[in-house]
Amino acid sequence: MKREEENKRLERLKNIVLNMPDKPGSYQFYDINNEIIYVGKAKSLKKRVSSYFHKEVDRYKTRVLVSKIENITYTVVNSEEDALLLENSLIKKYNPRYNILLKDGKTYPSICITNEEFPRVFKTRTINKKTGTFFGPYSNIGSMYTVLELIAKIFKPRKCNMPMTTEGITSGKYKPCLEYHIHNCYGPCIGKISMEEYRENTRQVKEILNGNTRELGMWLYNEMLKKAEEMKFEEAEELKRKYVMLENFMAKSEVVSYTIKDIDVFSIVTEENDNMVFINYMHVKNGTINQSFTFEYRRKLYETEEELLLTAIQEIRERFDSHAKEIIVPFEIDWKMKDADFFVPQRGDKKHLLELSVMNGKQYRFDRLKQAEKLNPEQKSVRLMKLLQTLLGLEKMPYHIECFDNSNISGTDAVAGCVVFKGMKPSKKDYRKYIIKTVVGPDDYASMQEVVRRRYTRMREEGTTLPDLIITDGGKGQMSCVKEVIWDEMKLSIPIAGLAKDNRHRTNELLFGWPPKTIGIDVKSELFKVLTNIQDEVHRYAITFHRDKRSKSALHSELDDIKGIGEKTKEQLFRHFKTIKRLKEASLEEVATVIGQAKAKILKENL
Template identity: 70%
Template sequence: MTKEENEKRLERLKQIVGSMPEKPGSYQFYDKDGTIIYVGKAKRLKSRVSSYFHSEVDRYKTKVLVSKIENLTYTVVNTEEDALLLENSLIKKYNPKYNVLLKDGKTYPSICITNEYFPRIFKTRQINKKWGTYFGPYSHVPSMYAVLDLIKDLYHPRTCQQPLKMDEIERGKYKVCLDYHIKKCGGPCIGKQSHEDYIKNINQAKEILKGNTRGILRQMREEMMALAEDLKFEEAEAIKKKYELILGFCAKSEVVSHTIDNVDVMSITNDGATAFINYIHVSNGCINQSFTFEYKKKLEETDEELLSLGIAEMRERFKSHSKEIILPMALDIELEGVTITVPQRGDKKTLLDLSIMNGKQYKFDRLKQKEKLNPEQKSVRLMTELQQLLKLPRLPYQIECFDNSNISGTNAVAACVVFKKMKPSKNDYRKYNIKSVVGPDDYASMKEVVRRRYERLRDENERMPDLIITDGGKGQMEVVREVIEDELKLNIPIAGLAKDSRHRTNELLYGFPAVTIGIKTDSELFHVLTRIQDEVHRFAITFHRDKRSKAALHSELDDIKGIGPKTKETLLKLFKSVKNIREASLEELGKAVGESKAKLIMEYFENKKVVNS
């Protein structure tokens, strides 16, 4: 599209926007093929849609959307709530490219009460509203089984799949199954349980599934007392058993407050590209529904925009008529007869915190599932997290860490470990013998090793690390910085891992002057960083031990040119020690190893006497 064509397109669209009313409604954007690519809602249509065409729009993805719009239409409604519901239904119908993608959790089971003459109650993952009434879905499956077991124990709904009809029951067409004989069914198929009594039980089961256990208990108590007054103690005892079953079920439920009734709670947890909206319904002071929606973001939608969509989805899916919705933030929407509450303390704040906790747990579980399928995703996540935490210029793909090891300055060594994608790259590990430092000077040793490492990488035009981590605090960071920035003129970020008084790593340092970075010590990222630190320490210690072992096994005979391992072994076997070899005569040595080697040995020790005298 040429610049002129684009300007004409925008002018045409702005003319359409100019004629739009300032009323609630939904708007639809179309591409050049006439396909709906975006559906939105607005309290004032003209103001909202015109904002897309302002020159100061700074969202990149929104600019991309606007560049694809060829036409737009709108639908005016009476209230903002109607606009919200219309937007939700249009998104589901057309699945526009630039709208958030709702992963609706169809894999979660629901409980169905069929529309049959004698209804059945069972769990299902298939939703067909022609079959019956559905309750759920249940994201916590054990809770679903608990309520199903309660209903089976209380009301003994039939489990057979026979299409029971009254005329066929009267003709004796059906026979009872095992459930009748073990008293798990009242036998409606042979007329042992009346249709009226069966439906009464089903209606009570529906109230339990709605969470209205208080009403059921009150009704049972009144019926029980009436039967007792009429001296019908056996019937009253049967109701008492059911009453106690429901009481036991309620005791195991999540009771939040006896003062809160018929309230919806929603919270949002963000993951950059994905948002997780948790929904909790509270009835009679108990949580009877909890579900988390997953939204794939397309246009960098705000939390407020996503929560508005979530409210519409919740009210439709769960047939919610709650008069109060508890949210973590205020929304610029008005729902008729509904109060939006943002609690700061008390029972409602406790409920909101519980919803937030559920959303975060769902996000964590989904993340773990994805990382099991794609292990690389975990590495990218941790690298991104570290980049954002330290505000690094690029993803820390390659991280290098240094450590020194010596005993009172002897056998001084250093080690460098390399991690790529947050995993050890052992082929790139390097060991260093300290050459220029005398005595135990960790700072000078660190300078030497860092200088040797990065001078070589620079001279050989090799890849530089994205981050250097020092096994120490501000002092170690500063000496590394002096070499990297002041001497070698390189630009490599430097971090440090500092230890507490118990020699346990407890903080991450970054910057100059170094400051403590806020990171939880029990977080996954901090564990990876301490693993890098532990690995360089292990590698340096292992190298130091190897060097000490070789030094301990070293003999003066190893310094004599022309004397190999076999000759050394023969001499030590015969003379027992280097002292005895030093004091032996030329003739004695000649008999042991030959005249030429004996002369080499004699010359070595004589020269050494001259040097030491």
């Protein structure tokens, strides 16, 4: 019984891992008491966590850790650096049993801008808010030094530790150091740069450290043009130097900032016509994310997103005993809380945190659907068919879908193809090819009508089940010609939809009804991808058939029209004479030596 339970546990965990994303993030292992026993980071969550469950893992400590795991959660982030920062903050908060090597309280360095009259900029591991403003932390030391180097080259802040004051500068108290002489400092100590200019430089440094490089870049660019118009070319050249260096700079990580002291972040992810709701919660303390969970809710009535989110906020804050005074939410909530205020960020670090929360909610929803659909492959098809039925207002679920397409070159070798999808999957045994018989010239509409008429006349005569939906590869024109045959002429009540293309020949909308109307469906959605897959498949099928037919026509020779000359005989003749021209020039006796007297006589008479 224990072996069976152990196999079930591993199977359940492996199923979670299989549906993890191939993105950077932090993962957490839980034991039977729902306590975090290990926190890790990964460039690819799926690859890293799956490595724990490989059969060839022979490290004793890893096997012991895996034997204790009862559940796995994870948080997706934007970069490897963010994953490292998140892992660090979670380890410090939960002190997991198996992260023993990381219990040294290591702190990543930050960049400090002091509160002095002439501020300094330097790296530090000691955070004291009275000293100045702190930016970071930086898990990637190299990127931190890149930032400091950029600041030093563009703005040249002072590096000395003197308690510099305006009075001291006026009285000539200070002397310039080597940094001034080698042009690494503007020399505020001897009044070579005013306090106003120095503080403007400091403000721009803060913009860079806040990640607002685009706004600063635009300001530098406009100032450069302004100075050039004023004929101040030296100043314009200096601004250009700063602008070019800034353009090549990579902004810092977006996950954390010391300006954020204690907040809760909530986001909600819903899907139209779906009762499932996913709410992500993140708690940020002293600039680091120390909690991140996604919860599932199910709509019982027709609750709005605001009602669902408000209910979840109260439950989740109580569950995690959160007393944060500020709650970040994705939209305005018309409700007052006793001990906290709602805030909808528009830019900056808080906006980035909200976007990260939304990304985690969407990822969780995607993974849950993927996991459920792996256990039950038909679930995805049924879900998409129900969604399409709801969007189009169909009486029955569109299990059987057919799509048509024509193919010809200036009306020659005109053909058409019909592909059949059942349960949102191609049913290739039901595909059909058609050679256009009654239409002369390149008339796509008439060709489409001929094929549709032949297809459904035969199906009706044979008593074959008619499709639940017809999709035309085109807009209103194609829909109109199919409607004339199906509805007006044959009196069949089969719904007709159309997939229309934009000016760049890219499918961009679904049409339905008469007169046709655009159906609101996201072109990036799973359903739209399935519909365009149907369209691509019928296009491929028709083009392939047309290409094959055209190839056969090109290979047709005068020998094909001579009765009594078969494939083997033609092969013998071409092997010996190579071309029709040489065959015609050959004598009857010469041809007879290859294929015999009787066939040679027939051949010569017909040629």
